[in-house]
Structures are given as structure tokens and as C-alpha cells.
Amino acid sequence: MKTRVAPSPTGQFHLGTLRTALLNYLMARANGGQFILRIDDTDQERNKQEWIDYIYDQMNQFGLDYDLTFKQSERLDRYKEVAEKIGTKTDNGYELDMGEYKMVILRNNGFPTYNFCSILDDYDYDITHIIRGVDHISNLDKQKRIWDEICKIEGEKTFPEVIHAGLLFEGNKKLSKRDPESSLLMYRREGFLPEGLLNYLALLGWSFGDDIEFFSMKEMADNFEISRVSANPARFDIKKCTAINADWIRKLSVQELANRMEKQLIEVGVLPNSPSKEQKDLLLAATPLVHERLETLSQVPGMLSFLFVEEKDFVVDHEDAKKSLTHDILPALEASVKIIKELPEFKTEKLHDELNRVLVTEMGLKARIVFTALRVAVTGRRVSPPLFESMEIMGREKVISRIEKHLKK
Numbered sequence: 001m002k003t004r005v006a007p008s009p010t011g012q013f014h015l016g017t018l019r020t021a022l023l024n025y026l027m028a029r030a031n032g033g034q035f036i037l038r039i040d041d042t043d044q045e046r047n048k049q050e051w052i053d054y055i056y057d058q059m060n061q062f063g064l065d066y067d068l069t070f071k072q073s074e075r076l077d078r079y080k081e082v083a084e085k086i087g088t089k090t091d092n093g094y095e096l097d098m099g100e101y102k103m104v105i106l107r108n109n110g111f112p113t114y115n116f117c118s119i120l121d122d123y124d125y126d127i128t129h130i131i132r133g134v135d136h137i138s139n140l141d142k143q144k145r146i147w148d149e150i151c152k153i154e155g156e157k158t159f160p161e162v163i164h165a166g167l168l169f170e171g172n173k174k175l176s177k178r179d180p181e182s183s184l185l186m187y188r189r190e191g192f193l194p195e196g197l198l199n200y201l202a203l204l205g206w207s208f209g210d211d212i213e214f215f216s217m218k219e220m221a222d223n224f225e226i227s228r229v230s231a232n233p234a235r236f237d238i239k240k241c242t243a244i245n246a247d248w249i250r251k252l253s254v255q256e257l258a259n260r261m262e263k264q265l266i267e268v269g270v271l272p273n274s275p276s277k278e279q280k281d282l283l284l285a286a287t288p289l290v291h292e293r294l295e296t297l298s299q300v301p302g303m304l305s306f307l308f309v310e311e312k313d314f315v316v317d318h319e320d321a322k323k324s325l326t327h328d329i330l331p332a333l334e335a336s337v338k339i340i341k342e343l344p345e346f347k348t349e350k351l352h353d354e355l356n357r358v359l360v361t362e363m364g365l366k367a368r369i370v371f372t373a374l375r376v377a378v379t380g381r382r383v384s385p386p387l388f389e390s391m392e393i394m395g396r397e398k399v400i401s402r403i404e405k406h407l408k409k
Contacts, residue, residue, distance in 0.1 A: 001031040001033030001128050002028070002035075002036060002126055002127050002129070003027050003033065003036070003130065004038050004121075004130065005020055005024050005035075005036075005037060005038070006038040006039075006040045006121075007055050008040040009039060009040075009049075009055060010048075010051065011046075012051070012184065012185060013051075013054055013058045014182040014183060015181075015182045015236070016168050016175065016177065017177075018058070018062065018197075019165070019168065019201040020132060020133065021062075021064050022198055022201055022202060023131040023202075023205070024129075024130070025066075026202075026220050026224040027224060029224075030221050030222070030223075030224035034067040034068065035065075035066050035067055036066060036067065036068045036070075036125060036127070037055075037059060037068070038069070038070060038071075038072065038121060038125075039052060039069070039070070039071040039072065040072055040114075040117075040118070041071050041072055041073045042072050042073060042114075044111060052071070056069075061194055062194045062197075062198055068125075072117055076111065076112075078120070079106060079112040079120060080106060080110065082153070083105050083116070086105075086150060087105050092104050092107070093105075093106050093107040093108045096116070096146065096149060098142070098145055103116075114139075115142050115146060118143070119143045119147050120146075122160055123154065123157060127160045129226070130160050130161070130162045130163070131164075132163075132164060133166075134165065134167060134231055135167060137164055140162060147159050164231050165206075165229050165231065165234075166204075166230055166234045167234070168182070168204060168233075168234050168236050169235050169236065170235070170236050181236070181238070189298065191264055191297025191298035191300065192242075192245050192296055193245055193248045193249065193252075195216070195248045196246075196247070196248040196249075197245070198217060199213075199214065199215060200244045200245070202220055204234035204235075204236065205229060206224075206228050206229050206230065207228045208220070208223060208228075209228070213244065214247055242295050245295060245296055246294065246295040249294050249295070249297075250291065250292060254284070254287045254288055255284065257287050258283050261283060261287065262280065264297040265283070265300060265301060265308070268301050270301050270305045271283075271308060282308070283308075286304055286385065286390070289386055289389050289393075290385050293385070303384065303385055306378075306380050306381070306384065306390075307390075307393070307394060311398070314380065314402065316381075317382070320376045320382045321376060324369075324372050324375075325377060325406055326373075329373045330406075332370045332374075333373065333377065333406060333407055334407060335358055335359060336355060336359065336374060336403060337400055337407070339358055340355075340391075340396060340399060340400055341400065343396075346392060346395070346396040348388045348389050348391075348392045351391055351392065355371075355374075355388075359371075371387055374387060374403070375387045377402055377406050378390065378391060378394070378399055378402050378403065
């Protein structure tokens with residue numbers, strides 16, 4: 001078995017192309033076959049090298065390893081050779097007589113038309129199976145007729161088995177590659193894991209069976225069956241995609257999640273390109289605090305940037321400070337500083353027990369109010385990882401410094 005995916009470098013590699021690549025990849029791997037990446041770069045006016053590089057980058061990012069890759073622009077001599085054999089030279093280039101009509105197959109500029117070069121590639125590379133979108137059904141008859149003409153000259157071969165998968169929709173609207181929601185760059189910026197996005201895309205147009213919705217690439221390949229590919233429209237649901245991504249984040253080990261969060265924090269400038277050992281250790285210590293809370297990695301900077309910001313640059317959210325760091329909370333902050341300074345051990349359990357004993361039991365303050373105030377003072381936000389655990393990994397000196405800033409105002 002040989003399958004292929006054939007993206008064109010005329011724009012971003014998008015969700016629809018990724019799903020097509022995934023399904024063809026799974027079909028090849030499930031049957032011990034080969035998976036080929038073909039770059040359809042014959043549109044010289046719209047092709048860009050950056051998009052070619054991006055295609056290779058995304059295939060690698062998503063672990064879709066291919067056995068062979070080539071660009072159509074490398075095969076112009078082959079297209080010309082066959083076009084001259086099966087076509088007739090006209091003012092428009094080489095044309096093929098299809099009976100009731102004549103689809104130029106090679107233009108005067110030496111570049112082939114889509115149906116011709118696509119079919120000749122499949123013929124030369126012995127492609128046996130193709131999964132593609134139902135929008136290509138209209139090309140099927142022309143492609144079969146071109147195939148027959150090639151076979152008359154080059155020798156008989158069996159036309160590939162073509163399976164058409166349903167198109168991706170968002171609501172009632174077809175998801176176009178021009179829509180921001182289809183851009184893989186967007187999902188990368190939003191911090192979706194490759195595993196999570198592939199897992200969800202596999203569900204759109206293919207059934208694992210037994211209502212199973214969470215599975216790895218290996219599990220997909222081990223269980224892939226062509227008969228389960230559906231031609232029905234597939235509805236892309238960002239909430240469902242996000243939920244599956246959150247499941248994948250929870251599946252990662254603490255160390256692996258820390259590594260991926262590090263990349264995210266570097267991308268947004270929270271961490272330098274080469275984080276120090278101290279920064280890496282701090283991030284690893286903080287990872288368990290957010291492991292169960294994350295849905296995408298884009299949430300990491302908002303949750304953890306307070307740990308890495310320089311003290312001179314630390315800023316408390318204005319609205320959160322207005323609601324929580326009120327004048328009447330100052331006695332509680334003063335008491336908190338005294339407790340924290342006198343603690344023999346600066347540990348989570350001790351922090352919780354002593355602060356709770358003095359502030360809530362002895363001073364009669366409401367835990368929700370006083371600890372929210374402490375959270376805002378220390379992390380800069382009302383929503384953050386667990387307070388006492390965060391304080392422990394920040395260290396006594398930094399915690400005291402941040403609380404005292406508000407006592408001086």
C-alpha cells in the first residue's frame with residue numbers, strides 16, 4: 001500500500017490538510033505501507049518558499065513522518081515527456097482530447113495543470129490508496145480518463161482506490177483555509193498539543209469504534225480501518241477540541257509538561273531564550289500546581305508569569321487590587337508579614353496552618369476575603385495556582401517583599 005498527501009504552498013497549512021495527511025498516514029501505517037509527501041508547487045505565481053518550509057515544519061511538528069517527499073517542480077521534464085506523447089500541441093500548450101471536450105494538460109510556460117500532473121505522479125509513484133475531501137469528487141472522472149491515456153502509452157496500472165472524507169464545517173459554514181479558525185499557526189499560538197489536535201481531528205470523519213474518543217497516534221494506526229472513514233460533513237467544535245487537549249495535558253509527565261510550558265513561556269517573552277537552571281527548577285516545581293488546571297498551554301503565562309518577573313517589573317492587576325487590596329485589609333497583611341517572618345519552616349502546610357489560625361480563628365476574618373487579598377498581593381491576580389504552594393516555591397523573601405509593597409502605599 002502507498003498513500004500520499006499533496007499540500008500546495010500557496011498559503012498556510014490548515015486543519016483540513018492536516019486531517020487529510022493524518023488519515024493517509026494512518027492508512028499506510030496500519031497496513032505496513034508507505035506514506036508520501038508531495039508538494040504541489042506548480043502555481044508559480046502564488047507559491048512561496050516560506051510556505052514550503054512551513055509544510056515540512058508542520059509535518060514534523062505533528063509526527064507525520066513520511067517515507068518519501070518530492071516537489072512537482074522537480075518533475076517538469078517528466079510531465080513534458082508524457083504530455084507530448086498523449087497530447088496535441090496547440091496555441092494553449094498541450095491538450096488532451098477527452099471526447100466531448102479538450103483540459104489543457106501542459107501550459108506554454110512548461111508547467112502542467114493540476115489533474116494531469118497529479119495523476120501522473122500517482123501513476124509513477126504507484127499510489128494505491130488516496131483519502132481526500134469530497135470536494136474532489138468532481139475531478140475523479142477526468143482523472144480516470146487521463147489515467148487511461150497514460151496507461152496506453154506507459155503501460156497498464158490499476159487506478160488508486162479513492163476514499164472521500166467529509167469536509168470540515170464550523171456550525172453550518174464550511175471551514176475554509178482562509179478562515180482564522182483553520183490556521184495551524186493559531187492553534188500553535190493557543191498552545192494546543194499536537195497529540196490533542198490530531199486526536200480530535202481523527203474523530204472528524206473517522207470512527208475509532210466503541211465510543212472511544214481518547215487515543216494516541218499508535219493506537220489510531222493499530223485500529224485504523226478504511227471502512228470507518230465517513231463522507232458526511234464533520235463539525236469542528238472548539239470546545240470539544242479543547243477538552244481533548246486538556247486530557248492530553250493531564251496525560252503528560254510533570255517533566256514533559258514543564259518542557260512544553262518552557263517553550264510557551266519563551267515564545268511570549270516571559271522566559272529568555274536560554275533559561276537559567278534556577279528558572280528551569282522553579283518552573284518544574286510549579287508544574288504540579290497547574291497540571292490539572294490547564295486546557296491549553298496559552299494559559300501558562302497568565303498562571304505562572306508572576307514567578308519569573310523581575311520584582312521591579314511586578315504589577316498587580318488594577319481591577320483585582322481595587323476589589324481585594326482595600327484599606328481595611330491592611331491589618332491582615334501586616335499580621336501575615338509577621339507570621340511569615342517568624343515561621344521556622346517556610347512550607348505549604350505551615351503557611352496554611354499559621355495564617356489560618358491567626359487571620360481566621362484569632363482575628364475573625366473571612367478566609368475567602370483575606371486569602372484572596374494575599375493571593376492578589378503575592379501573584380498579582382485573583383486567579384492563580386494554589387496560594388500556599390505558590391508562596392513556598394517563591395520563597396520567603398520574595399513573598400514578604402510583595403506584601404510589604406502594599407503596606408507602604
